[in-house]
Amino acid sequence: MVAKDDPIHLMIRRATSTCSVDEPSPRGRGARRELEVQEPSTKRVKPLSRVTSLASLIPPVKAAPLKRIGQTLQRSISFRSDCRPEIMAPRQIPPAVTKRRDSKLWSETFDLGLGHMLSSKDIKRQESIFELSQGEQDLIEDLKLAKKAYRDPMLKLSIMTEHELNQIFGTLDSLIPLHEDLLSRxxxxxxxxxxxxxxxxxxxxxxxxxxTYNSYCSNQVAAKALLDHKKQDPRVQDFLQRCLESPFSRKLDLWSFLDVPRSRLVKYPLLLREILKHTPNAHPDQQHLEEAINMIQSIVADINTQTGESECRFYKERLLYLESGQKDLLIDSSRILSCHGELKNNRGAKLHVFLFQDVLVITRAVTQNEQLWYQLYRQPIPVRELEWEDLQDGEMRLGGSIRGAFSNHERTKNFFRVVFRSGGQLQSHSFQASDAFNKQQWLNCIRQAKEAVGCAGARRCAPPRGCLDCSMMDTTEASLGLSTERPQT
Incomplete structure (x- = not known):
């Protein structure tokens, strides 16, 4: 209960006296009339339209409960008057300012008057060395941010288990002191x-x-697959979305931060070549730079090989066979995955195709036990027996009945065909790539795979009459008994 002499009560009482709702008592009318006769007021009364609510008259207080009461009053209480109160515009919350990483130059960072002493080539060399150093600092900041803003909070809030986080973040912690050491040197x-x-x-x-990068990069395929799977969890998705909208993320998602080490690794050869480019021939640093370039190229090639083998194992373990006859020793013996991705057949069905070093495997992406798997769609095709044909836009038949000339041209673009012989009968698969560039990548990979297995050049083919197009034998999604899902490539 509020005392009548309380300042807030007095302010409300004064405010309500200017526009009273209740009928005043006779005593009150008399007292007021007597006051008006004795002391005629010349003071200008503030119009009621200037007063929006009682809350605007209440002085600010520090107690949180009173602040909430004031907000409630401002929303709900108003005076009855012939003049409408002024409507206040809703409070606009300014959007969060995204932090941008400034690009720094050596010549702008060290203003020491060396410009007149150094040649243009010397300045470019200093800029290249400074870029190497600054890149290390940026990398360290990103790695620490990934740990502090993503991993630690998700573990503390039990958004993911420690085992899941260890799988996704891999050996990221071990990379931080590694790059801190180089930056210090x-x-x-x-x-x-x-x-x-x-x-x-x-x-x-x-x-x-x-x-150290061997284990980190080799884990990335499984880490990306698990992260994509965990994004289906509303709590995980909500947390990652909040981080994405926060200024610290620079509009980058979690995977962008986890992929920073790999991006940095493949950039080292370019950085070192740039330093060497601006290093004079007689400079004592030249020989060491050439040696360092050879070293990093060998390291990157070795890590690429091990990462590729890890990726190959991962997807081989994700293959589902409808029958034992679909299993092929060429799949088991494959150590290299040349390329893979989503393609469509001429009926519009989405397929996920894998080109291993010795065999082409056509699958459907399916979800089973909340995990993404790849169910074999047709018998694996040995690369040695594979032939291919680049189909011109508009040449492909759609659905087995409508000619390309009478159909939507966009639907008949970017097709190619692979053909092989099985059981004495030629069979073919017609695939549609997402665009012309993707189509050319597939054809290049097929050509290189055939050359690698000893074929004297890739042969173009034209399927003879009676060739059975397996994409016309499409089974319905429902017949598989499994739900389909767009795979990540």
């Missing part, structure tokens, strides 16, 4: 005037540490 090599004479010997000594 580069900064120690920088002279007080901001310039750096030599970095080659630092890199030759440090690059072998990148073997």
């Amino acid at each position: 580069l900064r120690e090599a920088r002279k007080p005037d901001g310039s750096t004479d030599r970095v080659g010997h630092i890199l030759v000594d440090w690059l072998p540490c990148l073997d």
Whole structure:
């Protein structure tokens, strides 16, 4: 209960006296009339339209409950008057400002008057060395952000289990001290005037540490698959969306941060070549830089090989066979996955096609036990027996009855055909790529796969009469008894 002498009560009482709702008592009328006769007021009364609510008259208070009461009053209480109160515009919440990472140049960072002493080539060399150092700092910040803003909160809030987070983030923690070490060495090599004479010997000594990337990059295929699967969980999706909308994310999703190390790894050869490009022939750093470039190229090639083998194993383990006859020793012996992705047949059915080193496997992406799998759609095709044909736009028949010339041209674009012999009968599959570039990539991969297995060049084919197009033998999705889902490529 509020005392009548309370300041808030007095302010409300004064406000209500200007526009009273209740009929005043005779005593009150007399007192007021007597006051008006004795002291005629010359003070201008504030129009009622200027007063929006009682809450605007209440002084701010620190207590949270009173703040909520004030907000309630402002929304619900108003005076009855012939003049309408002024309507306040709703409060606009400014959007969060996205943090942008500034691009820094050596010449802008170290304003030490060296410009008149260095040639244009020397300045470019310093810029390249500084870019290497600045890139290490940016990488470290991103790795720490991934751990602090994503992994730790999701573990603390039980959004994912520790085992799931370990699978998704892999050995990310071990990469942070690795790059902190390189950054520290580069900064120690920088002279007080901001310039750096030599970095080659630092890199030759440090690059072998990148073997740590083998396990991180090899885990990325399984990590991406698990992350995509966990996004189906509303709690995970909500958390990741909130992070994406926050300024710290720079509009990048979680996977962008997890893929930063791999992107940095493949950039090292370019960075070192750029430094070497601006290094004079007689410079003592030249020999070490050439050695470092050879080292990083060999390291990247080795990691690519191991990552490719890991990816190949992952997808082989995700294949589902409808019958034992579909199993093929060529699949089991494959160590390289040349390419894979979603293609459509001429009936519009989505297929996921894998081109291993020795065999082409056509599957349907299916969901089973809340996991994405790939169910074999037709018998695997040995690459050695595979022939291909690049179909011109509009040449493909759709649905087995309508000619391309009488159908929508967009539906008959970017088709190619693969043909092979099975049981004495030629069979073919017609595939539609998403665009012309994707189609050309598939044809290039098929050509290279055939060359790798010893064929004297890839042969173009034209299926003879009676050739059975397997895409015309499409079974319905319902007959498989499994739900389909668009795969991630």
